[in-house]
Amino acid sequence: MCVWQRRQFSLLALFFQMIFLILFSLFCRYIDPLDDSKRIYSGTDYPLFQDVHLMIFVGFGFLMAFLKRYGFSAVSVNLLLSAFVIQWAMLLRGFLSKQFQETGTFTLGVPEMMCADNSCAVVLITMGVLLGRMTPVQFLLLAFFETSFSVLVDHIVFNILHVNDGGRSLVVHAFGAYFGLAAALVGKKKNVMEMDEQGSIHHSDLFSMIGTLLLWVFFPSFNAAVQEPEDARHRAIMNTYLAMASGTVTTFILSSLVDNLGRFNMIHIQSSTLSGGVAIGSAANAVLYPSHAVAVGICASFVSVIGHAWLSPKLEKRFKLYDTCGVHNLHGIPGILAGIFSIIFALGYEPESYGKTLYHIYPHFEGGPMNGERNREIQAVYQLAGMGVTLATAVVGGLMTGTLLLPGQADRRSADFQSDSSEMSQWVQHNWRFLEQELLERERLHEIY
Template sequence: MTDTSTNMRLKLPVICFILEIILIILFGVLVEYDHDTDSKLFNKHNNHHNHSDAENEFYYRYPSFQDVHVMIFIGFGFLMTFLQRYGFSSVGFNFLIAAFALQWATLMQGFFHGMHDGSKIHIGVTSMINADFCTGSVLISFGAVLGKTSPVQLLVMAVFEVTLFAVNEFILLTVLGTRDAGGSMTIHTFGAYFGLMVTRVLYRPNLSKSKHKNCSVYHSDLFAMIGTIYLWMFWPSFNSAITELGDAQHRTAMNTYYSLAACTLSTYGMSALTAHDGKLDMVHIQNAALAGGVAAGTAGEMMLTPFGSMIVGFLAGIISVLGFKYLSPILEEKLRIQDTCGVHNLHGMPGVLGAIVGAVTASVATKDVYGNGLHKVFPDVADGSRSAMYQGGMQALSLAITLGMALIGGLIVGFILKVPLLGAASDAACFEDSIYWEVPGEEPDHEEQMTVVKTEESEKLSA
């Protein structure tokens, strides 16, 4: 057995140290606190406008930030622990990628959104939330390639994906004036289809050698449900974290809340309807029950109404379960897309649904429906610079642009990740923690495998 990815003694430290040193230098040169964070600027701003410390944006945004942060590190991390011998890697690599991506995202998003006077990136609690959003998109892609990539490959993927995410986000939100508060397009659709294209390029024709490890056991599914519950609980905060304060933020949280509840019931119903002997499938419950949060992302801040958000969630649950049951096998067999976590079913299709709902809802927005609050959700429509139908058209165009950038970007990055130097587990060693981790209480056969690998590596070096 030969496995180049096991030699991480130099590869992983080199890329970790180099990336972090670059980040530290760039932060030192380009980044500074914003007016709500810098002591001198904050006091000057307060004295001029007669504001108090309690009006610092931190106090309005930090609770939402903390909820989003929990979703990124616990929610996503534990959701991917369903593989029986890949729990260390699921949580551990999630931790590694997220810690890097949030720093890189602060810079990339800052280049487009946060630079003032063309010199410095000003950061505060809102930039922290946005960086976490970008990180979430990378972790969605991680789910598609879970178990088949080395930590070095994952960090390289994050470098490029964060950059492309920031470009796509800038085009949609700034250039086109698209509304996407909860990121159905910018986060979920982009992350899912980027990851699907990467895993397509990295297709392994002999992955069947690891098929016996590409499955769950009782306790691993239970750990994955921890991630599901955390994500489900905090999703209203995720979608509403950066919306306008007041009624728009309140509405976003409420629409997401009811969408998730309706989605959960449709998920249970469809799972029992499609699974063997009418029994529930834990894969469906872990994933499809969250699809309502994804689908409510774009239209969450709009006047979707509780009734409308429940319909969206109900449909999202059905679509997601059907995707897991029928579409995933087809994608793998016909299109050679080996989607480990089924991100197409949880993030891809519900993300597209959310984008479509957002476009339709935007196209019928009127002042009669929104009142004076129209300027919070659709400022361009409120000031008469564009019609509601035009806004809806921009929303639809944004979905097409996102899909294009995700697919083309994933294609290019997939080929970059095939460089042998980056290391990748052999087909027989996929979905296996012991390739990268010191695993306590290893079974004898795994110890023997590692001994063989180390011996072969030593022989290569001596030769």
Template sequence: MKDTHTFSPSHTHTHAHTHTPICFIWQIAMIALFAIFVRYDPEADAHWTEYMHQNNITSNIENDFYYRYPSFQDVHVMIFMGFGLLFTFLKRYSFGGVGFNFLISAFGLQWALLMQGWFHSLDSTDWTIKIGMKSLINADFCVAGCLIAFGACLGKVSPIQLMVMTLCGVSLFAVEEYVILNLIHVDTGGSMVIHTFGGYYGLTISWILYRPNLHQSKRLRGSSYHSDVFAMIGTLFLWVHWPSFNSAIGNHGDGQHRAVINTYLSLAASVLTTFAVSSLSAKRGKLSMVHIQNATLAGGVAMGTAAEIMVSPYSALVVGVCSGIISTFGFVVLTPFMEKHMKIQDTCGIHNLHAMPGVLGGAVGAVTAAFASTSVYGQEGLMHAIMHGFVDRTMGMQAAHQAAGLCIAIISGIGGGAVVGCILRLPCWGDPEDENCFDDEVYWEVTATKLCNVEPLNQCTRSLLTWNCDFTHLETACRVYIFVFLSACLFAVCDYTDYSIMLF
């Protein structure tokens, strides 16, 4: 039986006509602010040659671009492709998932460059912000926190609400990041700054925006076979690039090397654990695609804070196991409990993938800092890896600073989310009616055949790929997905090949 779909008159009250002027106004404001405040940093400026002579730099290879661009590209792929595809799991909100992810990422990264520049790198000599590769990576990190929050509200808010949420989220993130990284000096990999903050920020907004009649759109809230496969491709993009995410802004040398290894191992352990717990939690032992799409990434989240620390390889595996258990348990038990008893409607389960593993990561960072010793690190290594140059801190003090950073991330997320949630409750934002949540047709031009019948899509893909029209729907879909995935892999290989040629 075909799934019928009716157009609701309430679609006309979503203020869709205001999206274009708001985007234009925002972009014009960004042009003006960038003209006033933003300049290239010395390594991107045309005076680089003079800078080399003044600082005894002998080769262009020492330019930060050659060192950080591969990690930046990995993080960029995670933001725009990983998160975007992961958000396509809803059967009738794939346009909104990947499209609005694109919108708020491009919207947020410009504001993030300004906010982070004002807080972190404002040059007091000329009051300008100097941006380079590290600035771009940090801007992507900032946007990641907002995308996490977006996951809790996916399908329930308007594009204008998303832009307001991103505007406020980036501003809050910059303040919280400055306090945790610059004043407390903890959390290199972002378990607390990005995941814990973004998770509780989004959950609090979702709680404030609670919809008691959301069951009216229950028919649209689930996934389909096709949407789950696309979301799984997003998971794979995130999974393979997460070691770069945790190490991208680390210091040159052993710490960054260690961050990649620890994250790599933790991710691998979380995959096996998730498969095991998912099967055990089902009556007939079958796997849940929701668990595999999300909980398999929890190891990367939990390893963020302690990524550069000498936790030892087996401890990284333990962190991955614990995060996989916690995340899968959250999807099985906590998500339905929170919706029923706490009135928190968490569309993507960000509490299980980001918030709880982020808290675990903060706790791991505090414990490992408390037990750090010169016998493991050496005196100089201890100062750089754990103490961040603070000679007057003991191990216990550094552990306390880690715990304080975790508390600040949680408080910032909840407090900021409460304020922003109240703003978003105002009736002027054009959010969808309860019966039209999780529906692309509210904000996108979508023909009825695209929503109700996959046959036109199958015919189109057969024509494009010039394959035999006798294939079944499943065979055709699988070929399309393989084609998309291999194309993405080819893009990545070509990208790194170009970089290698340029480097050598």
């Protein structure tokens, strides 16, 4: 491998970081402490931000550590991409803000930090589809392009269409999943790891379960973090809590039923137990009855387990569509389900049931401060439009990004590239690989004795 190939990641990352430094210097400010017209800090904001932050850096990282020969890279590249996306997403949202259009600068606070973490989740979900098939350089470019698309969609969905997607199931989970699947469809089998490398072993599955448990515990905070007012935030926490609980029990039931010997499948336990939190997300602030949240969790886990058991193998066999972490069944299908439920609940509840929180959830309903003219039926149409815009942009953006990034790697057939490919994909130091091999050997000896 030539010197340029060995240094291209460092040079590219340095280029981006210098650009970010310049942009932050020119356009970004903190909120003026003397400006009483803006909410600088809320006592409930930072604890929720901490929960979401832990989900991003620890939960997602360990969830993707199930591959026996990709554990170090899964966690470390997760850290790299999150730190990169935080900066780029803050800048993009700042440039799209009304404040920037009026003053030429924008300010940052805890709410902006929460939104930046949401953007991290988008990229990490896509990373789960392509895990093991891209180099750090490709992942960095992917994060740059995908964050640009996702922030634009976020702006359209919330500031133009005024869709209720309180837990961000559409603009985070569904977008990230279908962006990654579209990119994977371009690469197809050219960039897929060998089956032996894709497998898991006892300790890698245990690490992944740590990620699952962290995500499970903090998922109510994820769905409630950006909700306003406190009444809607409280509903989001309770609804997510119940949907996760019912979904987890349903996952264990179905996991045993779809196995010929009645065993539990670790893939289902690591993934489908979280699907209830995804499916309730879009309407987490709007669901008014506990039984409805429980029903959403049951439906989400049902489609997730069925997806793992039957849909994913068919997609691999027929379309050569390889989804390393089963993202389609955890984020994709439940994300679409969340959009459907948001339409159902927008139609099903009387507006008067929400009291004063109605115009926070649906700001353009008739009679509100925005002088809107929407009713339940019109809002449902906008919910459907938001889902369509999200999915269309995700697929088109994923196809474009995949075409740009994936085939170039697959078409190179030199012996040097083949021998260096695993090293580039692993992105670990020699002593890291040695340590991982030692752990595998210990695992093998443990099974023997």
